[in-house]
Each structure stands twice: as structure tokens, then as C-alpha cells.
Amino acid sequence: MNFLSHFYFDRLNTNANVVMGVVLPDLVKNASKESNLYPQKNEFLFLGNPDEEALLEGWKRHLAVDLFFHSSEFFLEKTTELKHLIIPVVEHTPVRPSFLAHIGLELLLDHLLIEHNLIQVHQFYDNLTSVKKESLGDFLEHCKLKNPEVFFKFLDQFISSKYLLSYQKLENISYALNRICMRLWPETLNEGQINQLTYQLTLFKEVLEKDFITIFKDIDDKLGQINLA
Numbered sequence: 001m002n003f004l005s006h007f008y009f010d011r012l013n014t015n016a017n018v019v020m021g022v023v024l025p026d027l028v029k030n031a032s033k034e035s036n037l038y039p040q041k042n043e044f045l046f047l048g049n050p051d052e053e054a055l056l057e058g059w060k061r062h063l064a065v066d067l068f069f070h071s072s073e074f075f076l077e078k079t080t081e082l083k084h085l086i087i088p089v090v091e092h093t094p095v096r097p098s099f100l101a102h103i104g105l106e107l108l109l110d111h112l113l114i115e116h117n118l119i120q121v122h123q124f125y126d127n128l129t130s131v132k133k134e135s136l137g138d139f140l141e142h143c144k145l146k147n148p149e150v151f152f153k154f155l156d157q158f159i160s161s162k163y164l165l166s167y168q169k170l171e172n173i174s175y176a177l178n179r180i181c182m183r184l185w186p187e188t189l190n191e192g193q194i195n196q197l198t199y200q201l202t203l204f205k206e207v208l209e210k211d212f213i214t215i216f217k218d219i220d221d222k223l224g225q226i227n228l229a
Contacts, residue, residue, distance in 0.1 A: 001069050002026075004110040004164055006062055007124045008216055009223060016130035017051050021058015022065075023128075028145065031154035033183075037143040045142040051135035052142070060228045068222050074215040078105050078208060085200040089193055094185045100197075103180055107173045108205060112212050114168050121165050128159050170205065174198040 006022045013019055028035050039046065040060055046052040069075055083101035090097050113119045133152070140148050166172040174197045181188040189197065 001065055002106040002110045004113050004119055004121065004124065004167070005106065005216075006065055008113055008119050009061065009065060009220060010058070011119050011123070015054050016127040017054035017135065018058040018061070019124070019127035020131045020136065021055040021060075022062045024055065024059055025062050027155060027158065028140075028151060030158075031151040032147065035145060035151075037140075037145060039139070039143045042142075046139065049135070049138070051132060052139045055136065055139045057228060061223065064223060064226065064228065065219055068219045069215065072215060072218065074218070075105070081207065082200075082204050085204055086197065089196045089200060090189070093189065093193070094187055095181050095189065099184075100177060100181070104173070104177055104201065104204075105208075107167060107176060108201065108208055109212060109215075110164065111167045111170065111173060112205070112209060116213075118213075118216075121162070124164070125159055125162055128155075170201050171198045173201060 003023050003026060006026075007019065010019050010022050025037070028037055039056055040063065043056060046056045079098070079101045082104055083097045086097045086100050086104070090100060114121060137148060137152075140151065145151060166176070171194075174194045177197065178189045178194055
């Protein structure tokens with residue numbers, strides 16, 4: 001799931017460190033794709049510091065949500081549907097339709113959460129801003145993150161740009177998807193193909209909108225049944 005979908009499950013949480021934790025794995029990866037952190041394997045390193053314990057709790061919630069989501073029938077069904085719509089768009093390009101469908105579904109879920117007023121994007125950013133840099137730095141040091149200055153530069157830009165607000169418009173999602181593809185393939189989508197992608201996303205959104213909330217309810221129920229302490 002993407003940033004705002006992860007935030008949905010902790011939108012009522014008053015602990016900003018937990019909220020940071022639920023998106024921290026993706027923030028770390030976006031800052032440096034070579035970074036692989038596993039704080040859940042050495043939980044003793046974070047004991048005794050409430051801020052770091054909360055960051056770890058959020059991190060583990062992130063892992064649980066992604067596991068539930070990617071193993072769900074909903075994910076398989078919806079990515080298959082979207083892939084069939086996308087195949088003609090990416091024809092004659094190296095872009096894999098299955099990859100684009102996976103990321104496209106996740107960004108559309110963020111879009112629908114915003115559109116249905118189920119999350120507040122500014123509240124999300126306010127939580128990230130409230131986290132003490134010292135606590136986050138200590139947490140990442142315990143995780144043995146290399147080049148933390150690269151991460152914090154990315155985080156500052158991520159917060160200041162408020163980029164996720166752009167997901168309110170479907171055409172911005174198409175451009176975001178193409179930018180993601182640019183990291184993986186030398187040749188991606190031209191302007192005409194991006195417009196075609198927006199059209200297909202619009203069609204798919206009409207279908208997805210009917211039952212998208214079910215996956216959030218299902219995962220919320222499962223989170224309530226497990227002990228992440």
C-alpha cells in the first residue's frame with residue numbers, strides 16, 4: 001500500500017511517532033533503494049525509549065498491512081483487472097503491465113481515500129513534522145542506516161512539497177506512475193500514452209470505487225486480531 005493508505009489505519013492515532021513508523025519503510029526505500037532495514041529483528045535496541053518504541057510499533061504495523069494487502073483476493077482481483085486495461089497502453093514499451101497495475105492500484109486507493117474524505121492529507125504531514133529529528137535519527141542509527149543525511153534531505157523535501165496532495169487528480173497519478181517507471185526502464189510512456197493511461201485509470205476507478213473500502217475494513221479487522229507488541 002502507499003503512504004496515505006497506510007496512514008488510514010492510524011489516522012486517529014495521537015502518537016506522531018507511530019504515524020511516522022507506519023510510512024517509514026517506504027520513506028527509507030524512496031530515499032535510497034539500496035537501504036534494507038530490519039528493526040523488528042532486534043527490538044531490544046529500541047526498548048526504554050518511548051519515541052523509538054512507537055516508531056518500531058508503526059514499522060511493524062506497516063509490515064503487517066502490506067502482508068495482508070498483497071496476500072488478499074482483493075489485490076489479486078483488482079490488479080488483474082487493471083492490468084488488462086493497461087496492456088494496450090504499454091504495448092511496444094518495456095514497461096511491465098503487471099508492475100504498473102500494482103502501483104496504479106495503490107495510488108488509486110490513496111486517491112479514493114482523499115476524494116471520499118476518509119483521511120486528511122494535511123493531518124498526515126502535520127504528524128510527520130511533529131516527530132523529533134533526534135528520536136528518528138537515533139532509531140535509524142540503531143537500524144544501521146547508511147548515509148542518514150540522504151534520508152533526512154529526502155524527508156524534508158517530501159514534507160515540504162506536500163506531493164501527496166497532487167493525488168487528488170487522476171492525471172497526476174498517471175505522471176507519478178510514469179516517473180516511477182523512469183527509475184526502472186530507459187524508455188517509458190510518451191504524452192499520448194500517459195493520456196491513455198489516465199483514461200483507463202478513470203474507467204477502472206468507477207469499478208474500484210464501488211468496493212474499495214472493503215479492503216481497508218478487512219485489514220483493519222485483521223490488525224485488531226494480532227499482537228504487534
